[in-house]
Amino acid sequence: MDFLYPFAFNIRDFEPITGRIHQPPPVHQTFEAHNFVVCSFVPRLYDYHPDSIPAPYYHSNVNSDEVLFYVEGNFMSRKGVKEESITLHPLGIPHGPHPGKTEGSIGKRETHELAVMVDTFKPLKVVKRTGCLEDEHYMYSWS
Numbered sequence: 001m002d003f004l005y006p007f008a009f010n011i012r013d014f015e016p017i018t019g020r021i022h023q024p025p026p027v028h029q030t031f032e033a034h035n036f037v038v039c040s041f042v043p044r045l046y047d048y049h050p051d052s053i054p055a056p057y058y059h060s061n062v063n064s065d066e067v068l069f070y071v072e073g074n075f076m077s078r079k080g081v082k083e084e085s086i087t088l089h090p091l092g093i094p095h096g097p098h099p100g101k102t103e104g105s106i107g108k109r110e111t112h113e114l115a116v117m118v119d120t121f122k123p124l125k126v127v128k129r130t131g132c133l134e135d136e137h138y139m140y141s142w143s
Helices: 101-105 128-133 138-142
Strands: 029-032 036-041 065-072 086-089 114-120
Touching: none
Parallel strands: none
Antiparallel strands: 029 036, 036 114, 065 086, 065 114
């Protein structure tokens, strides 16, 4: 017998783990289910080692598709991403800070962003109806 238990969670109540050096995404994990995890990116101090680089590192998700919903704030590592934007990074596709954002993060003390990330452990399928929502200029944010 299966049971469903609904949850309500205010992202502003999430207390992030911070450190002297960059913390990996699992420290932002809020929920875990059979085939996905939810991570919450909230206002927090950046890495506080004097030689740290606050921008996240380039990476490829080898086990998951990654969807990010940018709720509000200033998203330090991305250009062309604003409130209510959604990005999809499919399994194996390298992604990370946009050009110049790593250097621009040096010396930054904190972030005031709110974003929700869902990592799925089965491939996502983009439906045709979402085509009208695509930001056709996003690809140019990488140049």
